[in-house]
Amino acid sequence: MEDSEILTQLGLTDTEANVYLTLVKLGEGKLGEIQKEINISSSSAHQCLKSLIQKGLISFILKNNIKYYCPSPPNSLKQLLAKPREELAQREKQLEKLIPHLQKVEKLKTIAQTAEVFVGFTGLRSAFQRLCNPVIPKEETYFLHKYDESSVRIAHKFFTKLEIDAEYRHIPAKGVCSTAYKAYFEKRQTVVQVKYTDHPIPSNVNIYADKILIISWSEQPLAFLIQSQQITNIFKDFFHELWKIAKK
Numbered sequence: 001m002e003d004s005e006i007l008t009q010l011g012l013t014d015t016e017a018n019v020y021l022t023l024v025k026l027g028e029g030k031l032g033e034i035q036k037e038i039n040i041s042s043s044s045a046h047q048c049l050k051s052l053i054q055k056g057l058i059s060f061i062l063k064n065n066i067k068y069y070c071p072s073p074p075n076s077l078k079q080l081l082a083k084p085r086e087e088l089a090q091r092e093k094q095l096e097k098l099i100p101h102l103q104k105v106e107k108l109k110t111i112a113q114t115a116e117v118f119v120g121f122t123g124l125r126s127a128f129q130r131l132c133n134p135v136i137p138k139e140e141t142y143f144l145h146k147y148d149e150s151s152v153r154i155a156h157k158f159f160t161k162l163e164i165d166a167e168y169r170h171i172p173a174k175g176v177c178s179t180a181y182k183a184y185f186e187k188r189q190t191v192v193q194v195k196y197t198d199h200p201i202p203s204n205v206n207i208y209a210d211k212i213l214i215i216s217w218s219e220q221p222l223a224f225l226i227q228s229q230q231i232t233n234i235f236k237d238f239f240h241e242l243w244k245i246a247k248k
Helices: 005-007 014-027 031-038 041-056 076-111 122-129 152-162 180-185 229-245
Strands: 058-063 065-072 115-119 140-143 174-176 193-197 205-208 211-216 221-229
Touching: 005 014, 014 031, 014 041, 014 058, 014 065, 031 041, 031 065, 041 058, 076 140, 122 205, 122 211, 122 221, 140 229, 152 180, 174 180, 174 229, 180 193, 193 229, 205 229, 211 229
Parallel strands: 140 174, 174 193
Antiparallel strands: 058 065, 115 221, 140 205, 205 211, 211 221
16 A cells, blocks of 8 residues: 555545655655645645644745745654544444433333233223224224124124214224125215225224224124334325225
């Protein structure tokens, strides 16, 4: 590796490195001599010499009112490492302060993800209360219902009663259901927006805010309530894709 390349890696420009090495070779030199050695303009030479003086790598003396520039001892080059070390130490201090803060945020995010199990129709009603609490203005609830002949009447009976409750009546709702479910929704007087599809869809999923309720229908239904913004976002994205291709 050439000397000039080492100096540029330490933070000098190509011109600064060449001027410094030229002065080491000359011992001392006037502006014109330096320009002649490395072939640069007067303005570039002046700017470069000023920068090297500020970095403590060269100095000058006056002889008959003419400036002669001299290189500082080679050990002065170690000064080029001092500032990066100071900056690195400062960044390390800032990082040490940042890490605990990020760990707290990460911990809070983990705490915010929970899962609960509800059994029976009473438990299922409680699950819907938890799903929709608190009610968030303009927040819609979404649902995906896959047709299952063995449980469709049970689910239909439950939701018909649920829609009577004032706490759910004013929450805007959209759903995508299996096409076979259409006959049941047409019987219900509801403001719920429903579309239908023959594409495979998850069975009995309800989404609201940062929560998801998954129901297994039977005479003794089982429900799983998951609170997780990350998981909810995945299901919301999936719902919106289905909503685009489903038909009324």
